[in-house]
Amino acid sequence: MTPALTGSLAVIGLLAGWPQRAAIVRLAVPLAPSAPEAPAASVRTTPPALVVGCVTAVLLGALAVRVPAGLVLAAACWLFACAVPLAFTDIAVSRLPDPLTAAAYAGTAVLLLLAAIAGDSEAPWSALLRAVLGGLALAGFYLLLLVISPSGMSLGDVKLAASLGTLLAWFGWPVLIAGGAAGFLLGGLAGIALLVSRRADRKQLIPFGPFMIAGAILAVLTWPA
Numbered sequence: 680m681t682p683a684l685t686g687s688l689a690v691i692g693l694l695a696g697w698p699q700r701a702a703i704v705r706l707a708v709p710l711a712p713s714a715p716e717a718p719a720a721s722v723r724t725t726p727p728a729l730v731v732g733c734v735t736a737v738l739l740g741a742l743a744v745r746v747p748a749g750l751v752l753a754a755a756c757w758l759f760a761c762a763v764p765l766a767f768t769d770i771a772v773s774r775l776p777d778p779l780t781a782a783a784y785a786g787t788a789v790l791l792l793l794a795a796i797a798g799d800s801e802a803p804w805s806a807l808l809r810a811v812l813g814g815l816a817l818a819g820f821y822l823l824l825l826v827i828s829p830s831g832m833s834l835g836d837v838k839l840a841a842s843l844g845t846l847l848a849w850f851g852w853p854v855l856i857a858g859g860a861a862g863f864l865l866g867g868l869a870g871i872a873l874l875v876s877r878r879a880d881r882k883q884l885i886p887f888g889p890f891m892i893a894g895a896i897l898a899v900l901t902w903p904a
Contacts, residue, residue, distance in 0.1 A: 684748055685740050685743040685744055686740075688736075688739040688742070688743045688756060689736040689739060692735035692737070692738065692739035692740065692760065693729075693733065693736040694732065695731075695732060695735050696728040696729060696730070696731040696735060696736075697728040697732065699728070699732070699735065699763055699764045700726070700727070700728040700731050702764045702778075702779065703726075703731070703764045703771070704725050706768055706779065707725070707767075707772045707774075708772065725767075725771070726767055731763060731764070735760055735763045738763070738896065739756050739759070741896075741900055742755050742756055742759065743756075745899065745900050746899070747800075750794035750797055750799045751790075751800060751849065753790050753794075754790035754794065757786040757790060758786070758787045758842055758843070758846050759892070759896065761780075761782055761786070761842075762783065762839075762895075764779060765780065765888055765892065766888055769887075770886055770889060775833070775835025775836065775838065775888050776835070777838070780835060780839050783839070783842040784814075784838070784841050784845070787842050787846055788811075788845060791806075791810055791845065792807065807849070809848045809849065809852065810845045810846070810848045810849040811845065812848065813844045813847060813848020813849075814842065814844040815844070816848075816855070817840040817843065817844025817847070817848075817855065818838070818840045818844060820840070822837045825837060830884065835888065836891065839888055839891055843858065843891060843895040844859070847859070847895055847898055847899070850899065850902065851902075854899070855898075857902060858894050858895040858897070858898030858899070859894065860894070861895075861898055862890045862891040862894030862895065863890075863894070865890040865894055866885065866890035869885065869890065870885055873885065
C-alpha cells in the first residue's frame, strides 16, 4: 500500500459517484409500479452523486490499505464499486437489478482469473478454485433460504451472494464464513432496532442487500492477514 495508490483510488471512487447515481436513477424501478408510466427513482429520493461518490471513495481507499496492490485489489474495488449503487437501489425499491449484479459478478470473476494467471498471490490457482466454489456455496445457501422462505429473500440476493462469496472465498474459507455471518448479524440487529423504534413491524420486509455488502466489507477489511 502506498499513499499515492490510496489517494488515487479514493479520487476514482469519488468521481464514480456520478455514473453510479445515473445507474441508480435508471435502475431503481419497482417490480410492480403503481402505474404503467411510473418513472425510475425520483431525483429527490436518490442520494446526491457526491454522497454516492464519498461512500465509494471511502471503500476504495480502505481496500487499498488492506488488500495488496494488484489484480485482486482491482477485483475487490470493482465489486464494491458495483455494490454501492446496488445497496442504494435496494434501499430505494427493495430490488437488486440484474445489470448491476451481473456486472459485479462478471468483473470480479474475470479480474480474479487474471490474478491467478498473473500469479498475484500465493497458490493463485487454489485461491481461484476456492473463489469459484465459495461463490457457488454462498449463492446456493441463499437459494436454499429463498426456497424455504420466498418472502424473506429474492433472486437478487442470490445473485449478489455469488459475487460476494467469490471474492470472500479468494481470501479463505474463514473470510467467507465471517462475511456471510456478519451480513446476517447486521441485518438482525437492524431489524431489532427498527422493531424497537416502531419504524417497522414484523411483516415489513427489510432490504437485505446492504447488510450482505456491509458484512462482506467488514470481513475483507478486518480479517487478519
